[in-house]
Amino acid sequence: MNAEEIEDWTEDDGYGLRPEVFAALREGLEVRDATVIDEIMDPLHAADIADLLEQIEPEERRELIEIWHGRLDGEILSEIEDNTREEILGYLSPAQLSFAVRDLESDDVVDLVEYLDEEQQEAVLEVLEPLDRVAVEKALAYPEESAGRLMQVETVRAPEHWTVGEMIDYLRAHPEELPEQFYHVILIDPRMKPIGNVGLGRLMSSRRNVRLRDIREEMFRTIPVEQDEGEVAYAFNQYHLISAPVVDEDGRLVGVITIDDAMIVLSEENEEDLLRLAGVGEHTISDRVVATTRQRLPWLAVNLVTAILASLVIAMFEDVIAGFVALAVLMPIVASMGGNAGTQSLTVAVRAIATKDLTGSNVLRVIRREVLVGLINGTIFAVVMGIVGLVWFGSPMLGLVIAIAMVINLVVAGLAGTVIPVALEKVGVDPALASGAFVTTVTDVVGFLAFLGLAALILL
């Protein structure tokens, strides 16, 4: 392998790992050649190494880490998803662990250990410097998924009466105290309450005698330390924040959250909604069979109950079906169209609730629209299915029955697809998690009931 070949393992037209890296790595693992492995891994970014570790087989993973052990640093570890990380931490020695976490900021250590079992958590905490350990333990005392878990305790702050010159002199005198990345100097009052932010660009381009309070940013928001991380991500996205001070109950500065952490949360929250809508809980592509089976089973069980409910409706009409088997052929169409239309409405509603775009102020308008859309689409597909029913089975009456049932079910789908998520949100249930089962039950039951009921009335 020559230097040019290994120069860049990421895709030419984008990012992520190129397939060749895996082939080369497997060759290297086969001959257990540390030099080859180093040549492959060294040019990679920590995030790409993490992806690579997630994507190879568990045995390959263990072997790779053994050969390459000196290089598995904390940055890579914090990029790896929970299950794989837990597995790796299971066979790292205390020395390797201590090497891995020594350069991490407090928020990254928290991120690393918060979902570990107690024993593994203790093993990591033990190798930390005493001061860092206190910071991490303090963060772990805040609720899960709160601002306190997300923030770093290292802040850059100054009294508002300082001048630009004083600030720069201070920063130059204490470079070792500064966080790796920071975007604002936080202005504080004598009781440690944050009262403003000074952006570094503004600070740098201002004369030495200008007071910090005179160049603070217009936009300033503090984040309560117990706030849910979803709300934090919403605030960063909504107000285009870059960093925001975190305050305790008394309004005193306890840390700072930066946009890169908020971006990760935003991405996770979106993923959570997507997976929940599909009836998959927390899930990653590297989960094992047993874990995956367990995550999928509950939703399938719920679906079984709703499917049996629908079957009970069908069973009420067994005699009708026996007399007119074409009904059995056509009935899934009505239910399926209703289910799909309902899913469309509920997905739009769930997303709009998550982004706070569907609120009490416009819910009636949205419901009205969804019902109207159901009416229009229902009518269009009623005409189509009426003709299909007529041509296929030669029965105008059957065409009429399926047409009317289609309109009814698509209107109900629009109504249920909006009302159900809004109602779930009101009573404090995550609409992404539970809406699907409710809406499908409604459209299945109404679909079969309308179609078979009308058939019983009109055809018999």
Add this chain to the structure above:
Amino acid sequence: MNAEEIEDWTEDDGYGLRPEVFAALREGLEVRDATVIDEIMDPLHAADIADLLEQIEPEERRELIEIWHGRLDGEILSEIEDNTREEILGYLSPAQLSFAVRDLESDDVVDLVEYLDEEQQEAVLEVLEPLDRVAVEKALAYPEESAGRLMQVETVRAPEHWTVGEMIDYLRAHPEELPEQFYHVILIDPRMKPIGNVGLGRLMSSRRNVRLRDIREEMFRTIPVEQDEGEVAYAFNQYHLISAPVVDEDGRLVGVITIDDAMIVLSEENEEDLLRLAGVGEHTISDRVVATTRQRLPWLAVNLVTAILASLVIAMFEDVIAGFVALAVLMPIVASMGGNAGTQSLTVAVRAIATKDLTGSNVLRVIRREVLVGLINGTIFAVVMGIVGLVWFGSPMLGLVIAIAMVINLVVAGLAGTVIPVALEKVGVDPALASGAFVTTVTDVVGFLAFLGLAALILL
């Protein structure tokens, strides 16, 4: 209304608008009192005003803007979603428009005008300063959804041999040339090629005689100007970038993209995937009835075709059903369970493809897992449904038929739910858009075929 009441219209325990703001606003609109309206609107952040404008009725919106016209600035306009913004731009006068866009950076103007029709676009471009206009027109020449559309052309750059002191003196001497927000000084070579980034924190805490090249960041990536914005967002998220220089074909600096823009794209891409998976195209909660109907219709039409396909399968077994109506009662259960299991698998696969976590290196392992999960869950629900079939209809044979069909369909669901999105991605079709229809067709057809076919074999 006293001052305390209007002090903060956003939620106490989070962000977003409080319901009271809408009630107060409607009162103000009724009496057409500009003072009342100003009192309500002035404390609100631009992003919240945009949400408010989206959530009220179109007539209220027009009235509000009329009364409050002087205050609708470019920041608010760029926060409003496309449809509502187009509507508003339709009735703004050139003077109002010119006021609105005068303070915007070039990337925000591009964002504002890129999806307008030509006439409206021209109206906005006309009110820009000549230099700004050139910058915007240049950006509009780049492909839609490319880095060129996303970047701002205002950059802060310096030759690498400069010292910290020279840099600070330069910034202080040219404050009017600086972008509103910037996070790095981009180091360039004599041919304008970016060769490194210096973070402002590091710059500020270094002594005046230190050379910029000695304090540049380890992590440095440039973005090609024609790169897709989805890839840009991926890079920011994967590599935790804060800002990155954009280069033209020759590698020369043409602009810079900052994390707040990348975060918006990331959020949009996630939304797109979510909505596409549910068969909803580009959609916002404020769309009108006709637009919504048009967006939903194609997917419902596709679903109708797949539902009719499934019906054709059922029709093959009309005689069997006529002889054994219980089959009609139970058959939707098998299809429904398969559809749900398939949706679970495909959602996980689509998400993992989007985050580049499902690649050629692990696709076989994921397929193997999905099939195994289908086998295990299929067996569990086979036992349950076997018992239900036996108890409900008193037929052990019927129980056996539904049990076997359940296992077959859940295994097929796991296979199709992974193979179909991966194959679509390979041939360049967005898996989020098309997987659902294919997978549901497979699980419906296989579900009915397995259940009714087995019934024909075993029961008759």
